[in-house]
Amino acid sequence: MPEAATAAAARATIGDSEFDRDTALTRRAPGVYDIDLSAGWTIISAVNGGYLLAVLGRALADALPHQDPFTISAHYLTASQPGPAVVRTDVVRTGRTLSTGQASLLQYDDEGNEVERIRVLASYGDLDALPDDVRTTAKPPEIPPIDRCFGPEDGPAPVDGSSAIADRLMLKLDPSTLGWALGQPSGKGEMRAWFGLKDGRDPDPLSLLLAVDALPPTAFEIGLRGWVPTVELTVHVRCRPAPGPLRVAITTRNLAGGFLEEDAEVWDSQDRLVAQSRQLARVRLG
Template sequence: MSIETSPVTGSGTSSEFDRDTAVALREPGVYDVDLSAGWTIIHAVNGGYLLALLGRALGDHLPHPDPFTVSAHYLTPSVPGPAVIRTETVRTGRTLSTGTASLLQYDEDGNEVERIRVLASYGDLDALTDDVRTSAVPPAFAPIDQCFSAADNPAPAIPGSSAIADRLDLRLDPACVGWALGAPSGKGEMRAWFGLADGREPDPLSLLLAVDALPPTAFELGLKGWTPTVELTVHVRCRPAPGPLRVAITTRNLAGGFLEEDAEVWDGAGRLVAQSRQLARAPRG
């Protein structure tokens, strides 16, 4: 039996990111999606890409357009292929609306398996005031033409992990590539200029990807391997200006087989446009 769907949200552009985060409304609150193999790490789909896809569905479902805060719990690894997103409105206010979303796939018997559950608040970034009082300053970055891209190291850090790298324009700060040379710094830091390989300009949805798109900080602690996210919370602070973003991620505490990653994202205008914290399992390598 065929399923009637509305026109796909996110599919009408030339951007691969927009096409691969497209959602099709099946019925109120329910969206059919297809998880692209182009955003995988080993065999699992990248958590930031999945968060952007869920973020697009919530932006369509809720009355406010932009993610302000998104908290996701990653329950089981997602794999490429069909999936469904179920959304629900929790509360609608004048400036913020809050909703939940779950991404589900199907096991071999056709039963739904929940992959991710999200709680998010949405608003209108264009309605924010210009009042900014901050002590935050952009971290020191090497100029983009002095940084390293994936082409400078054709061997992937994790076997089978190159798919997502082909869709990103990452330029890693030379101070954070010791792991690729067999000499990790031990500092638990990762910094890179971030863009999409097809040249799509940044927006609030791509910020949800950016905070989880760099190599894990665990690599600079001397560990290699998959670093699966357990929980990820992102705060979107303003709409980013055009041009590459600067993403800085730090880990201060690896203990009991888990680590935290704190990320800051700065745009071309020198503004702090997103912040995040995630808890992840440390790689076993």
């Protein structure tokens, strides 16, 4: 079989990919789910916030009568670690076009006590039922072609702070936002990249929850280094993404008091704005 055909045949599909397996939950009781958080989605030793949001998003899709996240807001209370976790969901309201639920992810401390890691409130609906009318001034980010962008594998050594999650992503950064990796940060709070899953799985609403939190922190281009933990993250899913790589653009306009905001836009292969997010993150100064 030709090499191109072999590669195409090996592409993972939605529902049958590492991302789907690692976000799959086992229903223990109505509204209660068990999961073993994979170490494959860690940054240093902490589990990535976008991956965790996708786990909670999948639980709510099962608990609610609607399947697609429209808006989901998460407060990150304590750092999650790879290993067993419990997700507890609660249906707040169900309607004809929207349903609202909340969910918490919990793990256990050394004494066996439950520790809440994340709490979310979300509204779900049917993305396919939305009208086609679009009126916008938003424009896709200008990013060079993928073959002119760079990922962790293109550097002479692993990027400082990179980890297991980098091996599961197709992430190609815009060279104009890579000054931090060369010791020459631009001073602008901007990060832009092509994004996909390494196994070729196409994007869907759940993977958009990962995409908004998968790029290096904008703090790096401001000239800061180190972990930038998320305090709160809100994602709006605007439409079901088309197959193909996504473009993600993230900006920070204000760092004050040790906290910064990151505003993200995610665009699909048909130049549609498919997701937006804002998060508040803490930075370590000095």
